[in-house]
Structures are given as structure tokens and as C-alpha cells.
Amino acid sequence: MRYQYTSRGYLNSLKKNNTLTGVQLLLTINIIIFLLMFFSPEIQQLASNYFVLNPANICSDFYIWQCVTYSFLHSTQSLWHIIFNMIALWFLGPELESMWGKKQFLKYYFIIAIGSGLMTAIYMFNFMPNVNTIGASGAIYGLLIAYAILFPNRYIYLYGVLPLKVRTAAIIFGGIALYYSININNDSNISHIAHLSGIIMALLYLFYWTKQKQSMRIIKTRKHEKNNVNKIREKKINKILDKMNDVGWDNLTSTEKEYLQHESQNNHFNQTPD
Numbered sequence: 001m002r003y004q005y006t007s008r009g010y011l012n013s014l015k016k017n018n019t020l021t022g023v024q025l026l027l028t029i030n031i032i033i034f035l036l037m038f039f040s041p042e043i044q045q046l047a048s049n050y051f052v053l054n055p056a057n058i059c060s061d062f063y064i065w066q067c068v069t070y071s072f073l074h075s076t077q078s079l080w081h082i083i084f085n086m087i088a089l090w091f092l093g094p095e096l097e098s099m100w101g102k103k104q105f106l107k108y109y110f111i112i113a114i115g116s117g118l119m120t121a122i123y124m125f126n127f128m129p130n131v132n133t134i135g136a137s138g139a140i141y142g143l144l145i146a147y148a149i150l151f152p153n154r155y156i157y158l159y160g161v162l163p164l165k166v167r168t169a170a171i172i173f174g175g176i177a178l179y180y181s182i183n184i185n186n187d188s189n190i191s192h193i194a195h196l197s198g199i200i201m202a203l204l205y206l207f208y209w210t211k212q213k214q215s216m217r218i219i220k221t222r223k224h225e226k227n228n229v230n231k232i233r234e235k236k237i238n239k240i241l242d243k244m245n246d247v248g249w250d251n252l253t254s255t256e257k258e259y260l261q262h263e264s265q266n267n268h269f270n271q272t273p274d
Contacts, residue, residue, distance in 0.1 A: 022102040023093035026109065027086055030072055030136060038076045047073055053117050053133040053194075055125035067117035068110070073134040075189075085136045091156075092143040099150070111205055112142030116197035123193050127184055133191045141177070141198035144170050146206060174199050237263055 020028065037044040050063070053070035057063040074082035097105035116138030124131060144166070147154070152167035164172070177199060180192035240256045249257070 021094070022097050022105045022109070023089060025106075026089060026093070026136075030074065030082065030086060030089075033072050034074050034076070034082050037073070044076060048132070053121060054130065055121040056129040058118070058121040059125040059129070067114045067121065070117055070134050071113040071136045071139055074136070075134065081135060085140055088140045089136065089143070092140070092147045096143060096146055096150070108142070108146070108205065109139050112198055112201045113139035115201035115205070116142070116194055119197035119200065120191065120194045123181075123197070133194055135191070135194070137191065138194040138198035138201075141173065141195045142202035142205075144173065145199055145202035149206065170199075233263070 033047075037047055047069075051066060051069035052073060053066050054063070058066055074085065093105070093109075096108075100108065113136070117133075120133055120138070124133070148166045148170035152165065154166045155163050156166055156169055157163050158169070173195070177192045177195035180190070181196045184193075237260070240252065240260055243256070244252055244260075252260075
């Protein structure tokens with residue numbers, strides 16, 4: 001995927017800062033690892049043996065770390081693999097990070113990367129258990145889904161030419177990933193199931209995140225309402241107690257006496273009538 005910038009988000013990443021943003025950190029790690037693999041056959045072989053996503057290694061030998069490490073590896077046979085993924089990260093990531101913050105953005109990115117890696121390994125274990133998967137595409141598709149939900153009418157330019165609304169692009173890419181995941185092609189070098197897994201993980205996590213935020217909002221609202229009720233109760237109790245101090249217990253109405261006795265039994269105040 002190639003994107004042309006049409007939003008303000010990435011401008012935030014150009015502002016001077018003493019620390020790397022989450023997007024800059026991910027870009028730096030991916031590029032450094034790519035260069036190490038490109039110039040060192042030994043490192044490339046090490047990565048191929050232990051850090052690619054291999055379904056057999058994960059499901060049989062429990063090389064579970066591969067669900068993370070694969071997302072930082074890219075093919076050294078073609079520059080387009082890392083270029084397209086890093087361009088997508090550069091254009092989609094900054095605005096999401098500016099909305100969520102660095103910590104939440106990185107959390108989202110890694111949850112999608114790990115989740116899509118695990119789903120891919122489990123799925124592919126039943127078909128091609130020894131086919132390796134590498135690349136950040138699963139996480140990138142997760143960013144695309146989040147971006148499409150938040151900014152559905154923004155435009156991206158595929159290959160710098162074809163304008164598409166982000167929502168439309170997400171639907172098209174999702175459909176392609178679904179089709180080729182069902183009709184697995186042994187000759188394809190593209191892991192469509194990783195793309196589809198990224199989409200699924202993004203939708204599941206965003207749904208969970210939304211529900212969690214709604215639950216927290218409800219809890220805070222109920223707590224606020226409870227505090228208001230307690231303040232009203234306390235005000236009423238103090239008013240009756242002030243009256244009792246002025247005129248005595250015997251001169252309170254039966255309703256006021258019953259209210260104080262009821263509140264006393266429920267420990268809503270510590271004073272008792274004399």
C-alpha cells in the first residue's frame with residue numbers, strides 16, 4: 001500500500017522533541033533491523049531460524065516470541081516490502097498517536113501485531129505449517145482499521161494516483177484479505193491471512209476498548225450520582241439535627257424522628273438524639 005498524506009497528524013511528528021514518538025520508535029527499530037539483515041547474511045540467517053513467524057515452531061515448539069519478532073522483519077529481496085509498510089506507518093500512525101498518546105498507541109500496535117501473528121500461526125499450522133511470515137503488515141492493517149473508524153471520510157491516494165476514502169480502502173483491502181485467506185495460494189509471497197488477522201484483531205480490540213470506556217463512564221456517573229445523593233442526605237440530616245439542637249428531640253415531628261432513626265441505623269451519621 002502506498003499513501004499520500006491528506007491529514008494533519010504526521011505534522012505533529014515533525015515538531016522538535018527530546019524523545020522519539022511511538023511512530024518514530026517503530027520506524028527506527030524496523031529500519032535498523034532491516035539494514036542489519038541486508039548487510040549481514042549471518043544476522044539474516046539467525047532471524048530466519050529463530051525470529052520469523054513459523055507456525056510449526058509456535059504451535060509445536062512454543063517459540064511464542066515469534067509472534068512479536070516477525071513484525072520487525074522484512075524481506076531483503078525487495079525494498080518495496082519495508083517501504084510500503086513504513087510509509088503506511090508514517091502516514092496512519094502519527095494522528096492516532098496524537099489522539100491516544102504514545103503509551104496507548106504502542107499498546108494498540110503491539111496487541112494487534114501479536115494477536116495477528118498468533119492467529120496467523122494457528123490458521124496456517126493446519127495448511128502450511130512450515131511457511132514463514134514476516135512483516136509489519138498485520139499491525140499496519142490494524143492501524144488502517146482504527147483510522148477508518150475515526151476518520152472514515154479522509155482520503156488516501158493508492159500509489160499516489162487513485163483517491164479513496166479511508167473507509168472504502170479498508171473495505172476493499174479487507175475483502176481482498178478475506179478472499180485470499182480462504183483461497184490460499186501456495187505461490188503467493190503475500191500473507192493475506194496476516195492482513196485479515198490484523199483487521200480482526202483491530203475490530204475486536206477496538207470493540208473491547210469502547211465497551212471498557214463506556215463501563216468506566218457508567219461507573220464514574222454512578223459514583224457521581226451516589227455522591228450527590230449522599231450530599232442531599234447529609235444536608236437533610238444536618239437540617240434536622242440543627243432543629244433538634246434548637247427545640248429538642250420532643251419537638252421534632254414524627255417524620256423527622258423516624259428519618260433520623262432510620263439514618264442512624266444505616267450508619268449515615270454518627271450523632272444520636274439525646
